[in-house]
Amino acid sequence: xxxxxxxxxxxxxxxxxxxxxxxxxxxxxxxxxxxxxxxxxxxxxxxxxxxxxxxxxxxxxxxxxxxxxxxxxxxxxxxxxxxxxxxxxxxxxxxxxxxxxxxxxxxxxxxxxxxxxxxxxxxxxxxxxxxxxxxxxxxxxxxxxxxxxxxxxxxxxxxxxxxxxxxxxxxxxxxxxxxxxxxxxxxxxxxxxxxxxxxxxxxxxxxxxxxxxxxxxxxxxxxxxxxxxxxxxxxxxxxxxxxxxxxxxxxxxxxxxxxxxxxxxxxxxxxxxxxxxxxxxxxxxxxxxxxxxxxxxx
Amino acid sequence: xxxxxxxxxxxxxxxxxxxxxxxxxxxxxxxxxxxxxxxxxxxxxxxxxxxxxxxxxxxxxxxxxxxxxxxxxxxxxxxxxxxxxxxxxxxxxxxxxxxxxxxxxxxxxxxxxxxxxxxxxxxxxxxxxxxxxxxxxxxxxxxxxxxxxxxxxxxxxxxxxxxxxxxxxxxxxxxxxxxxxxxxxxxxxxxxxxxxxxxxxxxxxxxxxxxxxxxxxxxxxxxxxxxxxxxxxxxxxxxxxxxxxxxxxxxxxxxxxxxxxxxxxxxxxxxxxxxxxxxxxxxxxxxxxxxx
Numbered sequence: 375x376x377x378x379x380x381x382x383x384x385x386x387x388x389x390x391x392x393x394x395x396x397x398x399x400x401x402x403x404x405x406x407x408x409x410x411x412x413x414x415x416x417x418x419x420x421x422x423x424x425x426x427x428x429x430x431x432x433x434x435x436x437x438x439x440x441x442x443x444x445x446x447x448x449x450x451x452x453x454x455x456x457x458x459x460x461x462x463x464x465x466x467x468x469x470x471x472x473x474x475x476x477x478x479x480x481x482x483x484x485x486x487x488x489x490x491x492x493x494x495x496x497x498x499x500x501x502x503x504x505x506x507x508x509x510x511x512x513x514x515x516x517x518x519x520x521x522x523x524x525x526x527x528x529x530x531x532x533x534x535x536x537x538x539x540x541x542x543x544x545x546x547x548x549x550x551x552x553x554x555x556x557x558x559x560x561x562x563x564x565x566x567x568x569x570x571x572x573x574x575x576x577x578x579x580x581x582x583x584x585x586x587x588x589x590x591x592x593x594x595x596x597x598x599x600x601x602x603x604x605x606x607x608x609x610x611x612x613x614x615x616x617x618x619x620x621x622x623x624x625x626x627x628x629x630x631x632x633x634x635x636x637x638x639x640x641x642x643x644x645x646x647x648x649x650x651x652x653x654x655x656x657x658x659x660x661x662x663x664x665x666x667x668x669x670x671x672x
Numbered sequence: 673x674x675x676x677x678x679x680x681x682x683x684x685x686x687x688x689x690x691x692x693x694x695x696x697x698x699x700x701x702x703x704x705x706x707x708x709x710x711x712x713x714x715x716x717x718x719x720x721x722x723x724x725x726x727x728x729x730x731x732x733x734x735x736x737x738x739x740x741x742x743x744x745x746x747x748x749x750x751x752x753x754x755x756x757x758x759x760x761x762x763x764x765x766x767x768x769x770x771x772x773x774x775x776x777x778x779x780x781x782x783x784x785x786x787x788x789x790x791x792x793x794x795x796x797x798x799x800x801x802x803x804x805x806x807x808x809x810x811x812x813x814x815x816x817x818x819x820x821x822x823x824x825x826x827x828x829x830x831x832x833x834x835x836x837x838x839x840x841x842x843x844x845x846x847x848x849x850x851x852x853x854x855x856x857x858x859x860x861x862x863x864x865x866x867x868x869x870x871x872x873x874x875x876x877x878x879x880x881x882x883x884x885x886x887x888x889x890x891x892x893x894x895x896x897x898x899x900x901x902x903x904x905x906x907x908x909x910x911x912x913x914x915x916x917x918x919x920x921x922x923x924x925x926x927x928x929x930x931x932x933x934x935x936x937x938x939x940x941x942x943x944x945x946x947x948x949x950x951x952x953x954x955x956x957x958x959x960x961x962x963x964x
Contacts, residue, residue, distance in 0.1 A: 390873035392822055526703055542820065542877065542936060545831050547701040554707055643820040643873035651876065 378666050382410055382659045389655035390643045391620070396561035397636040397663035400572050400625070408663040412562040415509065415553035416639040419614030420481045421621050422512045422557045424567060427588065427612075429493050429501040430474050431581035439492065441471035447488055453517040454532050458482025471584070479591040481613055487515040505570055510559040519556065519616070522549045539617040540647045550616055551641070564623040564637040572625060572633055586610060589624065596650070597622040598636065601657025602664070618642040620652050626664050634667050636660045674943050676748050678712040679741040681705050682720060686738050690727040699829070699948045765789040765950070768796040768803040768815035771896035772866070772935055774915035777834075777958060781816065784957035788950045799870030799895075807942055816954065818874040819936040826940045829951050832960040833934035834914040839900070841907040842924045852929035856886040862909035863889040864900035874936075878912075881933065934960075 375383075386393035396412035399405045433439040446467040452459055457480040459466055459473075468476075470492065477485040490498070495512065502510045520532045526548040527538035538546055549555040570576035571585045589610035597620070599609045611624020623637040638656045642649055685694040685705065695702040713719055720734035730738060767785050769778055778795070785793045796803075796812060803815035807826055819831050838858075840847050846857040863882065868875045868891070875891070882889055892909045894900035897918050900911035905922045912928075914935040919925065939954050955962075 387822070388872060390820075390822060390876060392824065543831055543833060543934075545819070545828070545938070547703050549703050549707070552703070552707055554711065555703070643822045644877055645820065646877075646880075 378408065378662060379410060381662050382408075385655050385658045385662065386640065389640075389651045390649075391640040391652050391655055392643075393641075393655070393659060394561045394639040395637065395659055395663060396565050397634060397660065397667055398565050398569070399667045400569050400633045400635055402632060406667060408666060409562065413509075413560050415558045415560060416621070417551060417553050417614075417616070417619050417641070418512070418557045418559050419616040419619045419621055420483075420486070420516070421559070421564065421612055421614035421623055421639075422515075423477050423481065423486050424564065424589075424612045424623060425502055425507075425510060425512055425559075426486060426490055426493060426498060427474055427478055427585055428505075428567065428571065428576050429498040430470070430489060431577035431585050432501050432504075433493055433497060434471075435578045435581055438497075439470055441474075442469045444469055445473065445488070445492075447473075447484065451488075452484035453487040453515070454520060455481075455483030455516070459484035459488075475588050475591065478588045478612055480593055481615075483516040487517050490515040505567065505576060507559075507563045507567060510563045510567070512557045513555075514557065519550050522556075526550070536617065536647070540645050542645055545645070548617075551619065561623075561637040561639060565635040568623065568625050568635040568637075572635070586625075592624075594622075596653040597656040598624045598626070598638070598660050599657065600654050601659075601661035602626055614639075617647075618645055620649070620656065622656055622660075626660070628668065631668060634664045636664055673711055673715055675712075675715075676745060677943060678708050678715075679745055681708045682712055682734075683738065683741050683745065685709060685721065685728060686730050686734060689729060699952060764792040764794050765814075766794045766796065766812045767954075768798055768806060768812045768817075770800055770803065770816060770818050770871075770937075771797050772818060772914055773816065773937075773958075774897075774913075774917065776917070777914075780957040780959070781954055784953040785950060788947070788953045797896075799866065800874065801869060801871055804940065807940055810942065814939060814941040814951065814954065816937050816958065817940055818871050819938045820873045820877060821871050821938075822873065823938075823940055826942055828941075829939040829955055830962045832937045832939075832955060832958050832962055833932075834937065834958065834960040836912045836914045836928070836933050836935055837916070838926045838928050839904045839911040839913055839918065840924050840926055841904055841910070842922050843907065844910075844924075847924040847926060850926075852927040854929045855882060858887055858889065858910050861889060862892040862903070863887075864894040864903045864909040864911040865891045866895060867893040870895075878933075885930070 394411040394416050396409045398407040434441050444467050448465050458476045460483050473485045473489050476482040498512050523535040527535045527546045529535040529538055571582050574582045594613050598611050606629045608627045611622050614621035618641055621639045625633045625635050627633040638660055642652045684697055688694040691702050691706050695705050718733045721728045722731050765785050782793055782795050800817040800821045803817050806812040807815050838853055846853045897913055897915055901920050903909040904911050905920045912933050939951050
C-alpha cells in the first residue's frame with residue numbers, strides 16, 4: 375500500500391466511514407488503476423439503477439421496449455422516495471426513456487421500480503452476465519428493500535424503519551446492510567460497467583450515448599462532484615444511499631483528457647440520515663485517486 | 673467463513689426449530705444467524721433445513737450432519753480447554769474498556785469477567801480506536817467501546833446507555849438555580865471531550881448534538897475523566913461524565929435539562945473468541961439501559 379492509498383484510508387477514517395474504491399482511466403491500453411478493497415462485495419443501494427439503465431438500453435436495442443412508448447404511473451402504486459415521481463401527487467404519463475432519465479437524474483425510486491418491472495429482473499441478470507459482471511447481483515427493486523427494512527427493524531412502515539435505522543440508541547442488524555443478502559457488486563465491476571458504457575460496448579452506440587447523457591444529467595453535487603468543483607470538468611454518475619450506506623459511481627472527465635471511472639462505496643459508523651462529512655469524503659477520496667491517474671495522461 | 677461459528681448457528685437452530693428462539697439463545701439478532709446458515713449451506717453445497725411458516729426442521733442431510741457438527745464443536749471446546757491448561761497466560765481473559773467508565777463500573781466489569789472466565793482477567797484502559805484495533809488484532813478478547821465507532825469485521829452487542837451528569841465550574845451562572853442546566857446556557861465555556869482520534873464518529877456526534885441544541889462549544893481534549901475534571905475546576909470547560917462519584921472543589925454537578933446526553937457503549941469481540949455468556953455478564957455489569 376502506497377502513500378496515495380494511505381491518504382484515501384485517512385480520508386475514510388476521518389469521516390467515520392469504512393470505504394471501498396476503484397478508479398481506472400478509460401480509453402487506453404494498459405491502464406493504471408487505484409483500488410482499496412476493489413473486489414470486496416459491497417451494498418449497492420440506488421447504484422443498482424445503473425445496471426438497470428444498461429439493461430433498459432439493451433432492451434431498446436433488442437426491440438423489446440419502445441423508448442418512446444408512453445406509460446401512466448399512478449400515485450398509489452409508486453415506491454416511496456424523496457424525489458421524482460415518488461413525491462408527485464397525480465397520475466403521470468411519460469415515455470419509458472423519460473422514466474429512465476428520472477430514475478438516474480434524481481434517483482427516482484418510483485421510476486426505478488416501474489422500469490425494473492418493465493425490463494424484468496431476468497433481463498437485468500442476463501445483461502450483467504453478457505457483460506461478464508458475475509459479481510453484480512441485483513436481487514430486487516427499492517420497494518422490496520424497504521419491505522426487508524420494515525421487517526428487520528420491526529417497524530410499522532418505511533418511514534418508521536428509516537427512523538429506527540437513524541437511531542443512535544439501537545443498532546439494528548438489517549439485511550439491507552449485508553452484501554450477502556441484498557443487491558451487491560464490487561467497486562471494480564462498477565468501473566468496468568462504466569467503461570463499457572463509455573466505449574459503446576454496454577449497448578449500441580446510440581443507447582450508450584443516451585446512458586452517458588442520462589448519467590451526466592444527475593443533479594447531486596455533494597459526493598463525487600464535490601471533489602471536482604472546478605470549471606472544465608464534467609462528472610457523470612449515480613449515487614446510492616440507504617441509511618449508513620453512501621455510494622457514488624461515475625466518470626470524471628477533464629476537458630482534453632481521458633475520462634476516469636471511479637466507484638466509491640461507504641458505510642458510516644454513525645446512523646444519522648445526514649452526514650455531510652461522509653458525503654464529502656466520497657469526493658475527496660475520488661479526487662486523490664483521479665488526480666493520481668491524471669498524472670500519467672496523454 | 674468461520675466454520676465453527678456457523679456450525680454453532682446450525683446446531684442451535686436445529687435444536688430450537690426456530691430462527692427467533694435460536695437468535696435469543698445465541699444472544700444475537702436474527703438476520704445474521706439466518707445469513708450465517710445460508711452461508712454455511714452454500715459453503716457445504718447442501719441445504720440443511722426446511723423452512724416453513726411455522727419454523728424450521730431438519731431435512732435428511734441436516735439430520736445426518738447434525739451429530740457431526742456437534743462433535744466438531746465439542747472437539748473445538750476440548751481443544752480450547754486443553755490448550756488453556758498450558759499456562760496461565762493462555763487462560764487469562766484480556767478485557768479492554770474506554771476510560772469513560774467509572775472506576776466502580778470498571779471493577780464490576782472485571783469481576784464479572786473473572787466469575788465467568790474462572791481465571792485471571794487482564795484489564796486494559798484505552799481509547800475506542802485503540803481497543804477496536806487491539807481486539808481486531810487478537811490482542812484483546814473483548815472490549816467495551818464508545819458507540820458509534822467503526823467496528824470493521826468485529827461483532828458487537830446491543831447499544832447500552834449510561835446516565836450522565838454535567839460538571840460545571842462552580843462560579844458559572846448556569847449553576848445558580850440548582851435546576852437542570854439548559855445546554856445553551858453554557859455558552860462561553862469549552863467542552864472537555866476525548867481527543868477526536870480516540871473515536872472520530874462518537875466525537876463528531878457529541879459535538880453535533882451540542883450544536884443541534886444551540887451550543888457551539890469548542891472541544892478541549894481531555895483523555896479521561898480526571899483530565900476533564902481538572903479543566904472544569906480551572907473554569908475552562910464543562911464536562912459530561914458517567915461517573916456518579918467524580919467531584920472536586922470548585923466543580924458543581926447538575927443534570928442536563930431536556931433530552932439526556934447518554935454515554936453509549938457497546939461490547940465488541942472477534943469471531944467466536946469469547947463465550948456469549950461473558951458478553952452478557954459484561955453487559956449486565958455496565959448496568960445501563962438497552963433500548964428497543
